[in-house]
Amino acid sequence: MGVCFSTIKVSGSNSNNNVNHNRKEATKQQTKTTKATAPTRKKQEVVDHQQNNKNVNNEEEKKLKVKEKQGSKAIPCGKRTDFGYDKDFGMRYTIGKLLGHGQFGYTYVATDKANGDRVAVKRIEKNKMILPIAVEDVKREVKILRELTGHENVVQFYNALEDDSYVYIVMELCEGGELLDRILSKKDSRYTEKDAAVVVRQMLKVAAQCHLHGLVHRDMKPENFLFKSTKEDTPLKATDFGLSDFIKPGRKFQDIVGSAYYVAPEVLKRKSGPESDVWSIGVITYILLCGRRPFWDKTEDGIFKEVLKNKPDFRRKPWPTISTSARDFVNKLLVKDPRARLTAAQALSHPWVREGGSASEIPIDISVLSNMRQFVKYSRLKQFALRALASTINEEELADLKDQFDAIDVDKNGAISLEEMRQVVFSLSNL
The missing domain is CATH 3.30.200.20 (Phosphorylase Kinase; domain 1)
Structure with a gap:
């Protein structure tokens, strides 16, 4: 219409008639256009309405999924489970x-x-x-x-x-204290190979019994052995079977569990079985005889490399004063190839560990107890630090960490491998 009025003004004659004529033509054209586009508009409105409904439905579905997810997080699996145990x-x-x-x-x-x-x-x-x-x-x-x-x-x-x-x-309540604490509490500091052999024999009996039942303890360490009472001849008791599991003949565990100092090479290679318990007892025996760890580094990765590649040191003091039989026993337990390692039953027959065997009754070098005391202090400090860290994390943060761990743990074996960590770093670097 603007164009029409401009033209009229320029022509200068029959202006009213031209205006009216142009207005009528414009009105006709507008009516025609309106009639032509009405069905299309109506159709478009229906499409828009359907699209809006679809968007609303999608939003509702998303909200519902979030609620379901939040609901499942709010009620942990343990809370929803009836274990079938007594309720009183x-x-x-x-x-x-x-x-x-x-x-x-x-x-x-x-x-x-x-x-x-x-x-x-x-x-x-x-x-x-x-x-x-x-x-x-x-x-x-x-x-x-x-x-x-x-x-x-x-x-x-x-x-x-x-x-x-x-x-x-x-x-059962065991009030005699942990294994290493009991040794360090000896008032006269008289500690012999025989004392160590008595303790090791009891640990091997536990391992042999587990293996007989198709079980692997998977966390043999001094902290998991307690004495029944404070009496001199009280028995040693294995505790904490939280990581233990049944294993079928010919099968292997593929997950990495246990404590870094005591973990066997085959565990790190994800092909472990009952033999890993014997390795752990070998590590404990080494500590009982010299007060130091056979494989050590400042980091867990460093310890794992030591376990996989290096041999324990039998040259450093006090090993020259330890009996040949004791060294032979430890060597046969710390064999990297699990097929060549003694079984728990075979180890019980070794001259050094068996009852009335060759273990010396001469007091071990005083440096052993000093080394052991330092080892216990370091382990306790590490445990205290981890517990202090854990106590600062609330349940929501812990659940979030668990979700993040599960996202990184692609093969769902309960441990994050070096390759899985590489994938995470690679993904983050591409963001």
């Missing part, structure tokens, strides 16, 4: 002082209300069992303790109970 813990036991704690639970002294006996209770929080695998770990630990109950060198299992918040594993 509070009626049967009274919890006392704290003994120690791990990743999922705390261990307390408790009293049996029926007879007044003192027991140890491992209380595991259901809220911390986020994934089904955590639930299976608890069930497996209870099953293993039931299988091994009755063995003189395994902590006795009494009962498993539960309530809405916790699973309770009731066990």
Whole structure:
């Protein structure tokens, strides 16, 4: 219409008629255009309406998925699981002082209300069992303790109970202290090869019993062995079967578990079996005889390289004063090829470790206890630091870390390999 008015003004004649004519033509054209585009507009409005509905539905679906995800996070797998254990813990036991704690639970002294006996209770929080695998770990630990109950060198299992918040594993109370603490507490500092052999024999008996049941302990270390009482002839008891698992003949474990100092070469190669327990006992024996670790570095990766490549040092003091039989025993346990390593049953027959065997009763060099004391202090400091770090992380942050770990752990074997970490670094560098 602007163009029409401009033309009219320029022509100067019959202006009104021209204006009216042009207005009529414009009106006709507009009406025609409107009639032609009405169905198209209507159709477009329907499409737009459908698209809007689709967007709304997509948003609703997204919100629903987020709610479902949040709901599943809010209720961990352990909280939703009925373990099938007795539900009357509070009626049967009274919890006392704290003994120690791990990743999922705390261990307390408790009293049996029926007879007044003192027991140890491992209380595991259901809220911390986020994934089904955590639930299976608890069930497996209870099953293993039931299988091994009755063995003189395994902590006795009494009962498993539960309530809405916790699973309770009731066990024999061992009040004689940890293995290395007991050795270091000797008042006259009289510590001999025979003392070490008595301890090692009991550990081998546990390993042999586990292997007989198709079990691998997978975390043999001094901290997991406690003395029953403070008496001189009290038995040594194996505890903490949280990493233990059943293994079928001819099969191998592919996950890397255990403590860095005691881990066997085949564990690092993801092809481990019962032989790894014997390696760990070999490492403990080495420490018992000289007070130092056979494989050491400032980092875990460094320790792993030492385990895979190097041999233990038998030249440094006090090894020249240790008996040939003791050195031979340790050498046969710390064989890198698990097929050439002694089994637990074979090791029990070695002259140095067997009852009435060749282990010397002459006191070991005083430097051994000094070395051992430094080793224990370092281990305790490391444990304290890790616990202090863990105590600063709340449940939400812990769950977030768990999610991040699961995202990096592509093969879902419970450990992050060097290759998996490389992939993460590569992905981040490309952002």
